[in-house]
Amino acid sequence: MSILLIGSLDDDDYADWKTHLLAHLPAGETLVLANEPHDVDAVEIALVANPPHGTLARYPNLRFVQSLWAGVDRMLSDPTLPTAIPISRLVDPALTQAMVECALASVLLLHRQLPAYVRQQARAEWKQLAQPLAGQRRVGVLGLGALGGACATALAGIGFAVSGWSRAPKAIDGVACLSGGAGMEQLVATSDILVNLLPLTPDTMGILDARLFGRLPQGAGLVNLARGRHLVEADLLAALSSGQVSHAVLDVFAQEPLPGEHPFWAHPGITVLPHVAAYSAPESAARIALENVARHRAGQPTTAMVDPARGY
Structure with a gap:
């Protein structure tokens, strides 16, 4: 099974995130990118950066979503977002x-x-x-x-x-x-x-x-x-x-x-200001996100869980 990187990212962003995620990827895990060919049935975990609406619903075996952003309002506004899947925010x-x-x-x-x-x-x-x-x-x-x-x-x-x-x-x-x-x-x-x-x-x-x-x-x-x-x-x-x-x-x-x-x-x-107050830096966010993925894999409590009813 694999970990998916998906979001409103251009090819350069995907490449940058991939570099930093691979540096911290736990042993035995496979990283796949949404802008490259991959098996949708093999994806269990998604690392997301404002994924376009409708995209997460394409993964039938998705079990956990880790946001790479602090805010999750755009993702939660997706009417096709699977409702039973746990979601974590990024706290970096x-x-x-x-x-x-x-x-x-x-x-x-x-x-x-x-x-x-x-x-x-x-x-x-x-x-x-x-x-x-x-x-x-x-x-x-x-x-x-x-x-x-x-x-x-x-x-x-x-x-x-x-x-x-x-x-x-x-x-x-x-x-x-x-x-x-x-x-x-x-x-x-x-x-x-x-x-x-x-x-x-x-x-x-x-x-x-x-x-x-x-x-x-x-x-x-x-x-x-x-x-x-x-x-x-x-x-x-x-x-x-x-x-x-x-x-x-x-x-x-x-x-x-x-x-x-x-x-x-x-x-x-x-x-x-052109939306520059704070942004997720792959250098630090990749490690934090994958540490939370490891907790999920081990059956341990994950951090910064989202309550969809509250919207954050």
């Missing part, structure tokens, strides 16, 4: 570190008012703006999973007053952890900078909307590093026009690549 310290770095950079960009200084530079205007210290800036983090929790901890570690929200109650040193509807209301109302790291589920789709923006403190900053479909784009543009939101750092978009004619590109209140 290297990916987490990359997300922490991007969250820190984005929050510091807003905290230190760099967009305002960029605009002043364009006008050759020398004007020093009042600058609070980090402890005087309230940062809210939506989502306290592996990525959100690490980002909240790092932000608190450099002095920000950090609150975090999660679906279920959590406890993180240095972070005021909130949950439930009342907790969400409190977090939004007290976030000078709001960072979104929620998983994308039916409940969170479109959560960054006019109602949420209206509950933020006047002139709050927004950082979206999660999914583009969390954001109602027209509502953000309106909130920027009114001054309710002062600036937004966006790494993810409903359509990617972001179309050249999209208004976000030229908007002075938006910093566009």
Whole structure:
């Protein structure tokens, strides 16, 4: 029986992943690639990177799916996805570190008012703006999973007053952890900078909307590093026009690549990043994924199991 690598990958990506997977492949295992001829009946395990809808249903003997990405929302939206097969997400310290770095950079960009200084530079205007210290800036983090929790901890570690929200109650040193509807209301109302790291589920789709923006403190900053479909784009543009939101750092978009004619590109209140906050690096992810495969083969508990009912 074999392990399949399948995803929305080009030939170069397949070759890169193959190199790193073979370096960690357990003895006795066979790796096959979806872009090469292979026996569908022999596949028991799939290593997946956003596989096109309908593809996993072609493997009648599939028993375990290991995602090579941290997010699994696109895969779970596949109506043909076999429902009884266990799925694991990727939890990679290297990916987490990359997300922490991007969250820190984005929050510091807003905290230190760099967009305002960029605009002043364009006008050759020398004007020093009042600058609070980090402890005087309230940062809210939506989502306290592996990525959100690490980002909240790092932000608190450099002095920000950090609150975090999660679906279920959590406890993180240095972070005021909130949950439930009342907790969400409190977090939004007290976030000078709001960072979104929620998983994308039916409940969170479109959560960054006019109602949420209206509950933020006047002139709050927004950082979206999660999914583009969390954001109602027209509502953000309106909130920027009114001054309710002062600036937004966006790494993810409903359509990617972001179309050249999209208004976000030229908007002075938006910093566009081309989905670079964090990505799965084959150098580290291959080993972690195959370690989980070995646990599955040995009948041991696998890590980061997905609950399809929750969407992550």
